[in-house]
Amino acid sequence: MNGTVQTPAAPAEHRDYLGAKLGMWIFVFTELVLFGGLFIAYGVYREIHPADFHEASNELNVKLGVTNTLVLLTSSLTMVLSIVAIRLRRKGQSIFFLASTMLLGCTFLVNKFFEWSAKIHHGIYPGSEHLMARPPGQRLFFGLYYGMTGLHGLHVTVGIIIMAFMMYFLVHDKIRHDDFIKLENAGLYWHLVDVIWIFLLPLFYLAA
Amino acid sequence: MSHSAHSEAEHGHIIGYGTFIKVWAALVVLTFALVGLSATHNETLILFGLLVITPTKASLVFYYFMHLKYENAALKYMVVATLGVLVIFLFLTFTDYLYR
Numbered sequence: 001m002n003g004t005v006q007t008p009a010a011p012a013e014h015r016d017y018l019g020a021k022l023g024m025w026i027f028v029f030t031e032l033v034l035f036g037g038l039f040i041a042y043g044v045y046r047e048i049h050p051a052d053f054h055e056a057s058n059e060l061n062v063k064l065g066v067t068n069t070l071v072l073l074t075s076s077l078t079m080v081l082s083i084v085a086i087r088l089r090r091k092g093q094s095i096f097f098l099a100s101t102m103l104l105g106c107t108f109l110v111n112k113f114f115e116w117s118a119k120i121h122h123g124i125y126p127g128s129e130h131l132m133a134r135p136p137g138q139r140l141f142f143g144l145y146y147g148m149t150g151l152h153g154l155h156v157t158v159g160i161i162i163m164a165f166m167m168y169f170l171v172h173d174k175i176r177h178d179d180f181i182k183l184e185n186a187g188l189y190w191h192l193v194d195v196i197w198i199f200l201l202p203l204f205y206l207a208a
Numbered sequence: 209m210s211h212s213a214h215s216e217a218e219h220g221h222i223i224g225y226g227t228f229i230k231v232w233a234a235l236v237v238l239t240f241a242l243v244g245l246s247a248t249h250n251e252t253l254i255l256f257g258l259l260v261i262t263p264t265k266a267s268l269v270f271y272y273f274m275h276l277k278y279e280n281a282a283l284k285y286m287v288v289a290t291l292g293v294l295v296i297f298l299f300l301t302f303t304d305y306l307y308r
Contacts, residue, residue: 025286
């Protein structure tokens, strides 16, 4: 005993870092099971209609699919760099990286818009006369294509909205170098969206 | 354990930009490898891309970007359990369809 009293620093507010992170991971698990089920459906139908899937996949734009993969992979990088930056107390850089992530997310959606527009223009959309005249396997392929990339696109849209909130928090110092769990959880969501696309690329675009 | 050490353990040490840029470069290279393999029209190589390269890419995102490498064992087991459930469902569904 040297006489000095060690008083623990009183926390200003209650924070449950582990709980917040665990909660987000459990949500990620539900998403994995949701998309996992769709991937299983894809697998089964492809097993039943291999030739139709092969032929239908030929019609997808591989270049656009690969471009969007690179866009999303890069957006995952800028997302993680935004978290590193705020932890290193570089607020400006963190904002820059988060803005880049949002921009790349929007780029992905714009590409998706052009891709879908071209398909719809060619009369390929669920329930279209042109598609209904085709073999059942091709109808299933395009049904799964619109369903799965559509659900994924919805996730990208939600991700961009979440990041808009994160941007507000970041600018107003609600996300700081010592309190960044919100940004980290937003990152978990965004990376999950990236992982799902990693599987969509070979299954739809490179399946031919 | 000092407060800062505790905080370090909870948040993990800060990994610099470099590690993540390297992981991103690996992901880009693997993507092009996947596209290259699909262009060969060789079924074995395409299957290799689907069953090895694609899960490797996903693992890299989970392990580094989603920070799983630096998480505790319990969370890692939870991820493995979730993926295990998916594999069981995949197996059951396929055996049902292929042998009915």
